[in-house]
Amino acid sequence: MNIPTGLDPGIAPTRAGAMWFLHLRNELWKLFGKKRTYIGFGMFLLAQNVMLLLFRFTRWQEQVERLLEGNGYLAQEFISALTVAVIMLIPQVVLLMPLYTTLVGGDMVAKEAEDGTLRMILSRPVSRYRLLLVKWVAGALFALLLVLVLGATALLCARIWFPWKGMFVFAPGQAFAVLPAGEGLARYILAHAFMAVNATTMFSLAFMFSCFNMKPAAATILALSYLFVNLVLEAIPFFDRFEVWLLPHHFRCWLRVFDSPIPWPEVLQSQAVLLGANLTALIIGAAAFHTRDIKS
Amino acid sequence: MIELRNVRKVFGSRVAVENLTLTVPRGAIFGLLGHNGAGKSTAIGMMLGQVWPTAGEVRLCGYDVTTHRAPALRRVGAIFETPAFYDYLSGWRNLQILSTYSAPTPASRIREVLDWVGLSGREHSPVRTYSHGMRTRLALAQALLPQPELLILDEPGDGLDPEGTAELRQTIRRLHRELGLTILLSSHLLPEVEQLCTRIAVLREGRLVFEGSIEETRRRTHWVRLRVNDFPRAVAGLRAAGWIHTARDDGRVALCDGIETDQITRWLVERGFAVFEIAREADSLENFYLALMNDARGS
Numbered sequence: 001m002n003i004p005t006g007l008d009p010g011i012a013p014t015r016a017g018a019m020w021f022l023h024l025r026n027e028l029w030k031l032f033g034k035k036r037t038y039i040g041f042g043m044f045l046l047a048q049n050v051m052l053l054l055f056r057f058t059r060w061q062e063q064v065e066r067l068l069e070g071n072g073y074l075a076q077e078f079i080s081a082l083t084v085a086v087i088m089l090i091p092q093v094v095l096l097m098p099l100y101t102t103l104v105g106g107d108m109v110a111k112e113a114e115d116g117t118l119r120m121i122l123s124r125p126v127s128r129y130r131l132l133l134v135k136w137v138a139g140a141l142f143a144l145l146l147v148l149v150l151g152a153t154a155l156l157c158a159r160i161w162f163p164w165k166g167m168f169v170f171a172p173g174q175a176f177a178v179l180p181a182g183e184g185l186a187r188y189i190l191a192h193a194f195m196a197v198n199a200t201t202m203f204s205l206a207f208m209f210s211c212f213n214m215k216p217a218a219a220t221i222l223a224l225s226y227l228f229v230n231l232v233l234e235a236i237p238f239f240d241r242f243e244v245w246l247l248p249h250h251f252r253c254w255l256r257v258f259d260s261p262i263p264w265p266e267v268l269q270s271q272a273v274l275l276g277a278n279l280t281a282l283i284i285g286a287a288a289f290h291t292r293d294i295k296s
Numbered sequence: 297m298i299e300l301r302n303v304r305k306v307f308g309s310r311v312a313v314e315n316l317t318l319t320v321p322r323g324a325i326f327g328l329l330g331h332n333g334a335g336k337s338t339a340i341g342m343m344l345g346q347v348w349p350t351a352g353e354v355r356l357c358g359y360d361v362t363t364h365r366a367p368a369l370r371r372v373g374a375i376f377e378t379p380a381f382y383d384y385l386s387g388w389r390n391l392q393i394l395s396t397y398s399a400p401t402p403a404s405r406i407r408e409v410l411d412w413v414g415l416s417g418r419e420h421s422p423v424r425t426y427s428h429g430m431r432t433r434l435a436l437a438q439a440l441l442p443q444p445e446l447l448i449l450d451e452p453g454d455g456l457d458p459e460g461t462a463e464l465r466q467t468i469r470r471l472h473r474e475l476g477l478t479i480l481l482s483s484h485l486l487p488e489v490e491q492l493c494t495r496i497a498v499l500r501e502g503r504l505v506f507e508g509s510i511e512e513t514r515r516r517t518h519w520v521r522l523r524v525n526d527f528p529r530a531v532a533g534l535r536a537a538g539w540i541h542t543a544r545d546d547g548r549v550a551l552c553d554g555i556e557t558d559q560i561t562r563w564l565v566e567r568g569f570a571v572f573e574i575a576r577e578a579d580s581l582e583n584f585y586l587a588l589m590n591d592a593r594g595s
Contacts, residue, residue: 022396029393033385116380120438123344123374123448124397125366131397293307294346296337296376 023130027138031104037142040100044092044150048157051088056161068168073178080165082184084158085151086258090171092150093195093254098227101143101199105206106220108135109289114216119294128290132211136282139207143199151192169258177258187257194254194271201247201274202227204281211285213292250274297322297446297478298343303352305338305502312338313502316352320480320495322445325472327489328482329585330499336482339499340450343480344374357446370398373439377451379431383424387415387434390423391441398442405441413437413467429460436467446478447471453485461488468492490581498588506588513584518551520560523573530569539563542590548577550587 031037055061064083065075109132112118121131167184169177179187206223210216230246233239243249253270256263298320305313313335320326330336341347342354345361345368354361359368381390388406395401410416413433418426426434432452439447449468453461465488471477483489489496490510498506506513524530531543539560542550551560557574564571577583 019396019400022400026393026396029385029389030382033382033389035384116376116378117382119346119376120374120380120394121397122346123369123372124394124442125369126397127365291348293341293348295341296378 020130020134023126023134024137027134028141031138031142036107037104039103040096040146041149043096043100044146045153045157047092047096048088048154051091052084052157052161055084055087064168064170067170068178071176073168078166078168078178079162080167080181081155081159081162082165082167082181082188083169084162085154085188086167086169088154088158089150089195090255092154093198093251094231097146097150097195097199098202098224100146101202102206102220102223102227104142105139105203106210106218106223107216108139108207109210109285110214110216110219111210113213113294116296119296122294129286132286132289133282136204136207136285139203140200143203144196147192147196147199151188151195155188167258169255171255177260179258179260187262191254191257194257194267197271197274197278198251198254201251201277201281204278204285208281208285208288211289211292244273247274247277297324297357298326298480299353299355300339300343301353301355303339303342303354304350305335305342305347306350311502313342313349313499316499316502316504318497318504318507320478322478323476324495325468325479325481325493327493327496328480328499329486329489329496331589333501334499335502336499337450338502340374340448340480340482343448344372345369371442371445372448373442373444373446374448375432375435375439375450375452377454379435381423381431381434384422386420387423387426387430387437388419390434391419391438394438395441401441406437409437409440412440428455429457429463432456432460432464440471444477446480448480450482451484452481453483453488461485465492486580486582486585496581498585500589510581513581519548519577519583519587520551520557521573521575521577522547522549522560523571524564525570525572530564533567534560534563537563542587544586544590548583550583550590 061079064087065079068075068078109118112121122128164181166181167177167179167188169179202223205226206219209219209222212219214222227247231248234243234246234248239246250270250273253267256267256270298318300316300318303313303316304311316335316339318339328336328339338347342349343356343361345365349362356368357371361368381387382393385393387410391406391410392401395406407416410419413436415430415433415437418430423431423434435452453464456464468479468481469492472479479492481489481493493510495509496506496513497504522530527547531540531549534540534549535543539552539555540549541552551557557576561571561574
């Protein structure tokens with residue numbers, strides 16, 4: 001039997017960029033090899049179908065029709081796949097998205113530390129910053145994919161039951177819009193770009209906690225707690241003047257893209273705040289991860 | 297190959313390692329011994345750049361691990377007490393993932409290493425289906441992939457059955473003989489260390505209490521099995537008289553330098569003790585280690 005003698009000299013150290021992509025590929029293999037990664041996708045699909053059934057077979061549809069007719073619109077023109085898809089998205093974005101993005105974010109570093117695989121990786125000549133950045137990018141790709149699947153399945157499932165017509169968006173105190181189908185679809189797609197930023201921010205929060213020396217569940221719960229405290233504070237009238245400091249206020253900018261015209265300054269301001277929150281979480285997480293001791 | 301100079305590590309208010317200076321020469325099989333919590337894993341963590349030293353310097357292959365992590369660890373492989381893998385992925389995928397943190401590795405190299413550790417044929421099964429022995433072999437495979445010059449083994453025999461332990465011992469010998477690796481072996485299995493290592497270091501409560509060759513440990517302590525009618529009183533008397541320096545609850549005493557069993561026997565008989573048995577124990581690392589721990593406890 002031959003004794004292994006070493007690396008093939010033909011592929012010994014290649015460009016740093018190629019290594020970076022190999023490391024990203026590793027993280028994606030790890031992430032999408034786990035069954036729990038798919039819980040979010042499955043639950044979104046389930047929730048959408050339950051909502052569709054409710055919409056179809058309860059008085060919910062009548063209420064929407066009354067609301068439209070009360071505002072002078074022909075209800076039959078706007079009870080459509082696009083309208084139903086957006087109606088389904090609102091509760092999922094508020095309730096389910098934080099759950100599944102923080103679940104993955106909380107696992108990202110803390111689970112590896114808990115299982116001992118982080119120790120295996122860090123006995124190799126890879127920098128902690130690079131490892132963390134690659135993990136964050138993999139998590140951000142997961143968040144993006146989750147949002148894309150959420151949007152696509154909501155629209156496809158809604159299309160099975162409802163016709164392709166104009167779009168009506170109504171969220172009390174946040175949005176009221178009536179759009180033709182083509183423009184509605186374009187806005188629907190644009191809204192997902194902003195929803196992806198929301199999902200990434202939620203993921204980043206949990207990821208930041210995950211970088212500290214704590215259990216994965218603790219990181220997830222801390223991130224969820226932070227988000228829910230923000231949500232509660234925002235609901236208290238006293239905090240109205242502080243709403244720009246609260247993340248949920250900025251998360252809702254995806255609904256603003258249905259306004260006509262789109263209030264770009266406000267939307268971009270919210271995006272800047274969310275990107276800043278992502279960067280802050282990443283920097284704090286990186287600092288904590290770099291300084292901590294990794295022990296069995 | 298490994299150099300620790302005045303290394304100290306403090307976790308909160310607990311000192312895990314205190315003023316540790318240690319050198320592992322190239323080509324050695326070096327044993328690191330100590331009780332649980334003695335600081336072995338912390339010392340290994342500092343060698344691998346996983347634990348930051350509070351003070352002192354840790355160098356691997358000539359590079360400071362803290363400031364030059366990449367070159368210091370480029371030719372280092374490590375195995376830990378409980379081999380941890382991504383259980384839901386195959387052995388092959390695990391090796392692909394772990395190897396790329398050192399350098400891109402071709403499939404032919406992975407196949408070669410899998411052959412060497414005897415895992416061929418099972419490489420595409422999920423790791424969760426592997427036995428403990430197979431996981432240990434997979435851990436060895438991942439450590440060998442970057443063509444290491446130095447192998448750090450932290451309690452690699454933990455949980456292995458006697459057959460697995462013997463197999464691991466043979467593998468370590470083979471790695472040293474055929475690949476010329478320098479090996480640092482941290483273990484509780486003193487007979488294994490005795491059979492494999494050329495030098496050892498013993499840690500107790502974070503401090504180095506011994507560093508030297510296995511030969512030195514054999515010269516150091518002469519254990520005598522002593523059975524008398526009143527062992528505690530005999531020990532107290534012998535200790536006071538300066539004949540022995542250590543005694544164990546299992547009826548063993550360690551003689552002071554220059555003392556022989558006939559002197560002990562005469563002393564005991566003259567003082568009215570009934571001596572049923574007195575015999576020199578075969579010198580072993582275990583006896584040396586236990587004496588060292590007793591000494592340290594006494595001081």
